[in-house]
Amino acid sequence: MENNRPSIPTRQGHDTESIAWGYAEHLKFTLGVDRYSSSNYDRYMALALTVRDRLMNQWMKTQQTHYKQKVKRVYYLSLEFLIGRSMGNNVINMHLQPAVEEALSELGYSWEELREEEIDAGLGNGGLGRLAACFLDSLATLNLPSFGYGLRYDFGIFRQQIENGWQVEQPDDWLRRGNPWEIERPDIVVPVHFGGRVDTIVERGRRKYHWVDTTPVLGIAFDTPIVGFGGETVNTLRLWSARAAEEFDFSEFNEGDYVEAVAAKVSAENLTKVLYPNDKLYLGKELRLKQQYLFVACSLADIVRRFKKGGHSWREFPDYAAIQLNDTHPSLAVPELMRILIDENQLDWDTAWDITIKSLGYTNHTLMPEALEKWPVPMLEKLLPRHLQIIYDINHHFLQRVSIAFPGDMQRLNRMSIVEEGDTKQIRMAHLSIVGTHSTNGVAALHTDLLRSRVVPEFAELYPERFNNKTNGITQRRWLLKSNPALSSLITEHIGEDWITDMTRLKKLAPLAEDAAFRKRFEEVKQEAKERLAEVLAADHGFVINPGSIYDVQIKRIHEYKRQLLNALHIVMLYNRIRKGETKNLIPRTFLFAGKAAPGYQLAKLIIKLINNISVVVNGDPVASRYLRVYFIPNYRVSLAEKIFPAAEVSEQISTAGTEASGTGNMKFMCNGALTLGTLDGANIEIIDEVGRENAFIFGLTAEEVADLRPRYSPFDLYNGDKEIKAAVDLLFSGNFNFSEPGIFEPLRRALFDQGDFYMHLADLRSYADAQKQVQELYRNRDDWNRKAILNIAHSGNFSSDRTIRQYAEDIWNVQPCPVDTEHDPINTLEEARK
Ligand code: IMP
Numbered sequence: 122m123e124n125n126r127p128s129i130p131t132r133q134g135h136d137t138e139s140i141a142w143g144y145a146e147h148l149k150f151t152l153g154v155d156r157y158s159s160s161n162y163d164r165y166m167a168l169a170l171t172v173r174d175r176l177m178n179q180w181m182k183t184q185q186t187h188y189k190q191k192v193k194r195v196y197y198l199s200l201e202f203l204i205g206r207s208m209g210n211n212v213i214n215m216h217l218q219p220a221v222e223e224a225l226s227e228l229g230y231s232w233e234e235l236r237e238e239e240i241d242a243g244l245g246n247g248g249l250g251r252l253a254a255c256f257l258d259s260l261a262t263l264n265l266p267s268f269g270y271g272l273r274y275d276f277g278i279f280r281q282q283i284e285n286g287w288q289v290e291q292p293d294d295w296l297r298r299g300n301p302w303e304i305e306r307p308d309i310v311v312p313v314h315f316g317g318r319v320d321t322i323v324e325r326g327r328r329k330y331h332w333v334d335t336t337p338v339l340g341i342a343f344d345t346p347i348v349g350f351g352g353e354t355v356n357t358l359r360l361w362s363a364r365a366a367e368e369f370d371f372s373e374f375n376e377g378d379y380v381e382a383v384a385a386k387v388s389a390e391n392l393t394k395v396l397y398p399n400d401k402l403y404l405g406k407e408l409r410l411k412q413q414y415l416f417v418a419c420s421l422a423d424i425v426r427r428f429k430k431g432g433h434s435w436r437e438f439p440d441y442a443a444i445q446l447n448d449t450h451p452s453l454a455v456p457e458l459m460r461i462l463i464d465e466n467q468l469d470w471d472t473a474w475d476i477t478i479k480s481l482g483y484t485n486h487t488l489m490p491e492a493l494e495k496w497p498v499p500m501l502e503k504l505l506p507r508h509l510q511i512i513y514d515i516n517h518h519f520l521q522r523v524s525i526a527f528p529g530d531m532q533r534l535n536r537m538s539i540v541e542e543g544d545t546k547q548i549r550m551a552h553l554s555i556v557g558t559h560s561t562n563g564v565a566a567l568h569t570d571l572l573r574s575r576v577v578p579e580f581a582e583l584y585p586e587r588f589n590n591k592t593n594g595i596t597q598r599r600w601l602l603k604s605n606p607a608l609s610s611l612i613t614e615h616i617g618e619d620w621i622t623d624m625t626r627l628k629k630l631a632p633l634a635e636d637a638a639f640r641k642r643f644e645e646v647k648q649e650a651k652e653r654l655a656e657v658l659a660a661d662h663g664f665v666i667n668p669g670s671i672y673d674v675q676i677k678r679i680h681e682y683k684r685q686l687l688n689a690l691h692i693v694m695l696y697n698r699i700r701k702g703e704t705k706n707l708i709p710r711t712f713l714f715a716g717k718a719a720p721g722y723q724l725a726k727l728i729i730k731l732i733n734n735i736s737v738v739v740n741g742d743p744v745a746s747r748y749l750r751v752y753f754i755p756n757y758r759v760s761l762a763e764k765i766f767p768a769a770e771v772s773e774q775i776s777t778a779g780t781e782a783s784g785t786g787n788m789k790f791m792c793n794g795a796l797t798l799g800t801l802d803g804a805n806i807e808i809i810d811e812v813g814r815e816n817a818f819i820f821g822l823t824a825e826e827v828a829d830l831r832p833r834y835s836p837f838d839l840y841n842g843d844k845e846i847k848a849a850v851d852l853l854f855s856g857n858f859n860f861s862e863p864g865i866f867e868p869l870r871r872a873l874f875d876q877g878d879f880y881m882h883l884a885d886l887r888s889y890a891d892a893q894k895q896v897q898e899l900y901r902n903r904d905d906w907n908r909k910a911i912l913n914i915a916h917s918g919n920f921s922s923d924r925t926i927r928q929y930a931e932d933i934w935n936v937q938p939c940p941v942d943t944e945h946d947p948i949n950t951l952e953e954a955r956k
Contacts, residue, residue: 132174135217141224143171162298164230165208165238168221169301172211173346179941180346180355186941187266191431193440193936195260195267195929196424198454199447200416201250201396202257202271202358203278204242205759207302207345209603210258215352240295241758242302243277244360246400246717247678248593248785249486251759252564252922253447255785258596259926261349261356262622264938270420272412273303273343273360276395281717281756286733290398290720302345303360309342311419312366315411319507330464332507337366338389340419350598350622353941361419363392399719400678401492407504410496414505417453425461435468439479443934446483446558449494449550454481455557456511464507470514482560482933484591485551486782488571489682495547498540512548516540519556526583537579555580555587560933562591565783565804567824591929592807593783594922597624600789604763607646608793612914615639624921627792627914634911637904644907647770647794654768664752665740670709671900674795675773676757676765679718679725682780686728686869687882688712688773691890692735692751694849699745708900711750713765715757727868729753734858762786766793770910771896774799775889777880779824781805788920794910796899798892800885804920812916816909820892821885836878839886846886 130142147167148154154163187194212218222232245251253269260267279290317335321328340361347356365386392408392415421444428441446452455477462473487493501509516539527533539556541547555561555577561584563569569590573581581588602609602621612620616629633639648668655666675688692712699707714732718725736751754761772790774781774797781803791797791808799805800821809817822830840847854870856863873882900906918924930936 133178135175135215135220137220137223137227140171140217140220141228143174144168144224144228147171161235162238165235166299166301168225168235169208169239172208172215172217172221173301175215175217176211176346176348176352176355179348179352180357183266183353183355183941184357187939188430190939191441192266192939193934194427194442195265195934195936196420196442196444197253197256197260197267197269197447198417198420198444198451199250199253199269199271200413200450201245201447202242202253202269202360203245203247203250203759204254204345204358205599205763206236206239206241208236208239210599211302211348213603214258214262214348214350214598239760240298241277241760242295242300243293243758244271244274244396246278246396246398248783249400249448252593252785254759255594255596255599255922256926257347257356257358258349258598259594259922261347261354262351262596262598263923263926263930264349264354264940265356265926265930265936266354266939267356267936268424269347269356269358270416270423271358271360272393272396272416273362274393274396275362278396278717278758279398279720283729283733283753283755286730286737288718288726288729292395303343304345306342306344309423310364311340311342311361311422312337313340313415313418314338315414315504317506319510330507330510332460332464338392338415339364339366340415342419342423354939359420359423361393361416363390363415365389398717399721401487401489401680402719402722403492403494405495405497405500407500410500410504413450414453414457414508417451417457420451421454421457421461435462435466435476436472438476442480443936444481445929445934446481446554448484448486449554452483452494452550452554452557453505453508455515455553456505456508459511459515460507463511470518474515474518477557478559481558482562482929483554483558484562484564485554485568485572485576486564488568488576488780488782494550495541496550498546498548501548509548512539512553515553515557523583533579537583551577552580555584559587560589561587562589562929562933563782564591564593565807566590566592567779567801567806568782568803571779571824589932591925591933592804592920593785593788594920594925595785595788595792596922597621597792599763600766601792605650605767605793607649608643608767608914611642611646620918622923623918624792624923625918627918628916630911630915634908634915640904640907640911643794643911644903647768647907647910650767651770654764657764658752658754662752662754664754666711666750666752667709670711670750671770671896672711672713672768673771673773673798673896674713674765674769674790675775676713676715676754676762677784677786679716679728680722681724681728681872681880682776684775684777684880684882684885685714685716685732686873687775687886687889688714689728689731689735690846690849690853690882690886691893692739692749693853694845694886694890695749695893696735696739696742696745697845697848697852699748704748706897706901707748708897709748709750710897711752713752713754713769715754715761715765717757724868724872727866731853731858731866731869734862738858762789766790766795769793769795770900770906771795772797772799774802774805775821775885776800776802777885778802778822778827780880788917791913791920792917794914796896796906796909796913798896807919811919812913816912816916818892818895820888822881827881827884830881830884834877834881834884836874836883839883840874843887845890846883850883 130139144167147170277293282289314335320331343360345358458477462468539552563572620626651668658664732753772795774787778800784803797817
């Protein structure tokens with residue numbers, strides 16, 4: 122593309138010369154270094170700024186078009202955006218890669234090397250945050266006018282080190298060397314209030330509420346451009362950073378007050394210091410509530426400001442803004458929007474309520490009770506007294522409606538109430554979110570069914586029209602095109618490049634599964650990816666991986682329900698078999714694990730330790746290590762995931778049925794040609810609906826069977842009834858894997874037996890081991906394996922986040938794509954700047 126060379130390089134030129142020139146200019150004039158003093162990071166920065174320059178014009182044009190066309194915008198509110206690196210994605214989406222590579226090579230640098238300098242933006246825990254990042258890519262690619270809103274944490278998800286097998290958390294100081302992709306907007310400042318009290322006065326017969334004596338904090342905007350594939354639409358991710366409201370009061374400049382003033386300033390700025398590292402766990406910390414409100418208040422103020430520029434009447438607000446709440450984390454948006462409408466803009470309750478409901482939508486992400494947020498009433502009363510009043514009013518109106526629908530059913534009122542009674546009253550944020558929005562969606566078909574039938578059945582009964590399913594998706598631009606260039610080229614060579622923007626086109630690969638030459642090519646590409654990963658892990662961690670072994674991969678947060686422990690139990694079974702000499706026809710297998718555990722989640726951290734100890738014993742056993750190796754790769758993050766998926770062959774998706782809402786890793790494996798080894802949980806079900814059960818390895822109890830069995834489940838019976846399982850469990854807890862650390866795995870034994878094995882590892886272990894045998898059998902005929910792998914890629918099209926976003930756009934948001942003029946009009950920046 123546009124790789125022709127004009128005689129004069131320009132700041133917006135997409136040609137090699139312009140890019141080389143831009144790089145040199147940034148190195149000298151922005152970064153102030155020369156080739157003698159520049160580090161690799163400086164060179165990465167200069168390149169990133171050069172790429173960013175090429176986004177600017179289209180960014181502004183996009184925003185101007187949206188104003189001119191008076192579009193309805195999507196506002197995606199998420200406390201997490203797990204972006205990872207931006208360089209590769211931006212360069213690919215703008216079709217800049219050939220010119221960038223050539224420019225760098227002419228300058229004597231390597232594109233591969235420089236892009237490795239980029240530090241991941243790890244502003245999220247796991248699936249929920251990465252989903253938000255995939256959505257941004259799809260929204261922009263589909264030309265949907267949208268903003269992502271979130272918080273700019275100074276420290277993202279912690280860096281995981283492994284010391285003597287244990288997880289050790291290190292702070293993720295990701296901004297320490299500067300972030301070239303963001304633009305600080307010091308003038309876009311929102312004051313946000315905490316504390317104080319509410320005065321009620323009656324003016325001309327109407328009650329008015331004044332929230333006074335508050336402590337203000339400021340939110341400052343930082344914008345990151347989000348470019349869609351093809352470079353047409355450039356949307357904005359706006360992240361808020363907390364600042365103290367007032368600079369020093371010099372009149373108080375004496376020793377005591379000075380120190381206090383500085384301390385107060387620091388405390389305000391601590392609000393966006395760090396991301397909470399919990400996945401699917403609600404803790405009820407005051408700082409977290411403050412983060413949520415700062416985020417919601419800044420974002421809604423900004424949305425309202427933009428709406429007001431259009432000069433519309435308030436009733437039209439839902440025609441211009443679709444605000445999606447990613448889980449309940451932003452659910453204070455319900456009372457905050459009501460407060461803005463009623464207190465600040467004098468709308469009556471019913472009108473304000475109608476506007477609020479119509480403009481908000483809520484996505485539920487979990488079936489885990491411990492993840493459901495409930496804020497103590499005393500905490501809300503102290504920090505957000507006006508919001509608490511509004512929540513009580515909402516609840517009053519809501520319960521009136523319930524009691525009309527179900528007269529005399531007091532217990533139902535208690536169950537459904539937004540306020541949970543008890544020693545400390547609590548606000549149930551999921552109830553608030555369902556009541557205060559027009560749409561509640563689950564993230565996979567099974568999850569939505571269970572949401573309707575088990576989690577909040579009475580809400581589904583009251584508001585059947587509000588409940589809907591939007592199965593999650595992933596962006597094929599990052600998870601295939603960017604992270605697996607060799608497979609992408611092979612695909613494009615055979616079916617063209619339409620799949621990049623329409624993933625369902627991958628279906629055209631299905632007939633090629635029957636083509637022996639294509640299968641061979643696929644195998645070569647997979648084999649190269651396996652060798653590359655082995656090299657990377659050898660260089661980074663000293664792992665010794667046999668590229669001829671089956672790569673069996675479980676990479677995701679470490680959580681009991683995801684059952685890394687089931688995988689570990691099976692590894693011990695295999696180990697026992699090998700020790701007994703049962704190695705006939707055994708194909709060597711490499712089990713790869715990666716994932717972080719929440720720092721306070723002791724059992725999850727112990728699972729990491731167990732895997733590492735198993736790894737030491739198995740890999741150190743001269744016989745076993747010929748067939749079996751186990752590695753835990755430290756510090757799982759987006760950029761590491763991108764290196765693992767292309768090489769994976771077995772995708773471990775082994776959660777207890779009915780616990781994983783959707784999963785999205787399963788989709789990334791699938792489109793990279795790994796076969797799913799999974800339970801009938803989350804989106805696994807839809808994956809096998811697409812590819813066929815015969816092209817995956819499905820095992821274990823169904824969600825229904827799990828629920829039926831639970832009351833009479835006995836892990837002891839299963840242990841006693843299966844010799845091989847008994848032997849594996851016995852070995853695991855015999856001290857064989859921890860002879861110098863006696864008793865450390867005792868909590869895991871207790872969880873499996875004394876505490877009843879809530880996640881039913883033992884119930885599924887036999888069928889899991891059988892499914893693993895089938896994996897081995899199939900792999901023996903690599904050609905058959907390849908056929909199924911290709912069919913998986915071919916049938917992965919439904920799991921594009923483009924499909925998910927189109928469904929949100931049509932069913933929930935009612936927003937239309939807005940094309941942006943891409944004609945290359947020669948921009949005279951000076952002309953533009955004139956008034
Ligand atoms: P905001 O909507 O005020 O946050 O502005 C976002 C971007 O939209 C700005 O940086 C401008 O590029 C563009 N923009 C803002 N106001 C207008 C307008 O009135 N007409 C056209 N474009 C605008």
